Amino acid sequence: MATMSVTEQALNTYVRETGGWIASQLEACTRCGMCAEACHFYVATGNPEYTPIWKVELVRRAYEQRFTLIGKIKQALGFEKPVTDEDLRHWAELDYYACTMCNRCSMVCPMGIQLADLIHEARAGLFEAGLIPSDLKAALDKQIEEGSPLGADDETFDDRLEWIEDDWDVEFPMDKEGADVLLVFSSIEIMKFPDNLAAIAKILDAGGVNWTLSKEGREVTNFGLYAGSDELEMLIADRVIRAAKRLGVKRVVVSECGHAYDALRFRAANLRGEKLPFEVVHITQVIGELVESGRIKLKAGAFENGKVTFHDACKIQRRGGDFEQPREVLKILAGDRFVEMTPNREEAWCCGGGGGVIAIQDADEVRRAAFTIKIDQINAAGATTVAMTCSNCRLQFLDCVDHFNLNWNVTGLAQMVADALVEEG
Ligand code: SF4
Ligand code: SF4
Incomplete structure (x- = not known):
C-alpha cells in the first residue's frame, strides 16, 4: 500500500473531524479584515500571514481542491497551485507558533466565523500529519507517559507536596473519601509556582471547604488540546474525570490555569458526548463565592x-x-x-x-x-x-x-x- 503524503493525512483529518463545517464557515468570509486587527500576533508584528483567516487559508484551499468542482477547475486552469507538503510545513508554523486560541478574532468577526475553532481543526490535521512542533510533541509524550508534561511524575509530585507542606505549613489531603471538592493543579504550578499550591490550600481551608487532591487526577494541564488531538485530549482529561467519579465529589475546582479549565469545563463533556456528573469551576469563582459569602x-x-x-x-x-x-x-x-x-x-x-x-x-x-x-x-x-x-x-x-x-x-x-x-x- 502506498504511503500517504502529509497533505493527504492532514486532509483526511479535516474531512473526518469536520465534514462540510469548515467549508460553510470559510465561504461566509467577506474579507473585511476585522479579524486581523483583533489578533495580537498581527497587530504587534504587522505580518499579514498572522491574519487569523489566513491561518486557515490552507485548510480552505485544500478542502476546495479536493472536494469542490470550483477547486478542481481553478487547479486545472492553473489559478491555484495544489497544496503541497511544503505548504503544510509552513502553515504548521503559523498555526502552532502564532495562535494562542484566544478567541478574540472569532468574537469580532461580523460573519460569526469561529476562527479559533477552525485553527484548532487546522492543528488537528497538522498533528495527524506529524507536523506538530517537536518540543510541543515532547511535552505531550511526557504527559501521556509520565502523567505530566513538566516532569511531575508520581515520585516528584509526592516530593514536592511534602516540601510545600513543610515550608508553607499547609496540608494536602490526598484521595480523601467523602470530600466535596477535588482540586486539580496545572503542571506549571506544581513545578514552577509551589507558592500557588500553598496559597490555594490556605484559602480552601480558611473557607471551610471539604477538599482533596487525587494522585490519579492530580494534573489538569492538557497538551492534547494544544496539539489538536481530540483523542489525546480526552485521554488526559479522563484521568481527572475518573478520579472525580471514584471520589464522588460534587465539584472539581481547577486551579490557576486557563487552557486546562477550557479542556475540562467546556470541551470534555462535548468530546465525550455525555454530561459530567460533577460541576467544574475555576478557583477564581470559588474565591469570589468565599469572599462574597463572608466565609x-x-x-x-x-x-x-x-x-x-x-x-x-x-x-x-x-x-x-x-x-x-x-x-x-x-x-x-x-x-x-x-x-x-x-x-x-x-x-x-x-x-x-x-x-x-x-x-x-x-x-x-x-x-x-x-x-x-x-x-x-x-x-x-x-x-x-x-x-x-x-x-x-x-x-x-x-x-x-x-x-x-x-x-x-x-x-x-x-x-x-x-x-x-x-x-x-
Ligand atoms: S485565536 Fe489565534 S488567530 Fe485568533 S486572535 Fe487569538 S491568537 Fe490570533
Ligand atoms: S473578520 Fe470574519 S469576515 Fe472578516 S476577514 Fe476575518 S474571517 Fe473574514
Missing part, C-alpha cells in the same frame, strides 16, 4: 505597593465569564490603587503565551513581540503590579518582564488573597 475575610487595603491591574485570561475571563470576582477582590485589597487596562474584560488582549505557544522555543520571538501590546497597556494604566488567574499567563509575563527588563511585580490572584487572609480569632 473568608480579607484585610482591606493589604496591597500598598503602587498600583495594581488585572490581566484577563482568555479562557477564564473571555470564555468563562469570571470577570467580576477578581475585580471585587482587588478593590478590597487595593481600593483605588486598582486600575484597569484598556481594553479589558471580554475585549482584553491575550498575553501571547497560551495555546502551547510558550512551550515552543522557535516561537519565542513572535511570542515576545505579541507581549509588547501588554507592555503598552500596563504602562498606560500606570500599574507596576499585575495580577492574574492563569499560571500560563504568569509564566509568559515573568519571561517577558525578564526579557524586556521591566520593573513590574507579577503575581497570581490566589497568592494575593492568601497573603491577605484575616484569621478568625
Whole structure:
C-alpha cells in the first residue's frame, strides 16, 4: 500500500473531524479584515500571514481542491497551485507558533466565523500529519507517559507536596473519601509556582471547604488540546474525570490555569458526548463565592505597593465569564490603587503565551513581540503590579518582564488573597 503524503493525512483529518463545517464557515468570509486587527500576533508584528483567516487559508484551499468542482477547475486552469507538503510545513508554523486560541478574532468577526475553532481543526490535521512542533510533541509524550508534561511524575509530585507542606505549613489531603471538592493543579504550578499550591490550600481551608487532591487526577494541564488531538485530549482529561467519579465529589475546582479549565469545563463533556456528573469551576469563582459569602475575610487595603491591574485570561475571563470576582477582590485589597487596562474584560488582549505557544522555543520571538501590546497597556494604566488567574499567563509575563527588563511585580490572584487572609480569632 502506498504511503500517504502529509497533505493527504492532514486532509483526511479535516474531512473526518469536520465534514462540510469548515467549508460553510470559510465561504461566509467577506474579507473585511476585522479579524486581523483583533489578533495580537498581527497587530504587534504587522505580518499579514498572522491574519487569523489566513491561518486557515490552507485548510480552505485544500478542502476546495479536493472536494469542490470550483477547486478542481481553478487547479486545472492553473489559478491555484495544489497544496503541497511544503505548504503544510509552513502553515504548521503559523498555526502552532502564532495562535494562542484566544478567541478574540472569532468574537469580532461580523460573519460569526469561529476562527479559533477552525485553527484548532487546522492543528488537528497538522498533528495527524506529524507536523506538530517537536518540543510541543515532547511535552505531550511526557504527559501521556509520565502523567505530566513538566516532569511531575508520581515520585516528584509526592516530593514536592511534602516540601510545600513543610515550608508553607499547609496540608494536602490526598484521595480523601467523602470530600466535596477535588482540586486539580496545572503542571506549571506544581513545578514552577509551589507558592500557588500553598496559597490555594490556605484559602480552601480558611473557607471551610471539604477538599482533596487525587494522585490519579492530580494534573489538569492538557497538551492534547494544544496539539489538536481530540483523542489525546480526552485521554488526559479522563484521568481527572475518573478520579472525580471514584471520589464522588460534587465539584472539581481547577486551579490557576486557563487552557486546562477550557479542556475540562467546556470541551470534555462535548468530546465525550455525555454530561459530567460533577460541576467544574475555576478557583477564581470559588474565591469570589468565599469572599462574597463572608466565609473568608480579607484585610482591606493589604496591597500598598503602587498600583495594581488585572490581566484577563482568555479562557477564564473571555470564555468563562469570571470577570467580576477578581475585580471585587482587588478593590478590597487595593481600593483605588486598582486600575484597569484598556481594553479589558471580554475585549482584553491575550498575553501571547497560551495555546502551547510558550512551550515552543522557535516561537519565542513572535511570542515576545505579541507581549509588547501588554507592555503598552500596563504602562498606560500606570500599574507596576499585575495580577492574574492563569499560571500560563504568569509564566509568559515573568519571561517577558525578564526579557524586556521591566520593573513590574507579577503575581497570581490566589497568592494575593492568601497573603491577605484575616484569621478568625
Ligand atoms: S485565536 Fe487569538 S491568537 Fe489565534 S488567530 Fe485568533 S486572535 Fe490570533
Ligand atoms: S473578520 Fe470574519 S469576515 Fe472578516 S476577514 Fe476575518 S474571517 Fe473574514
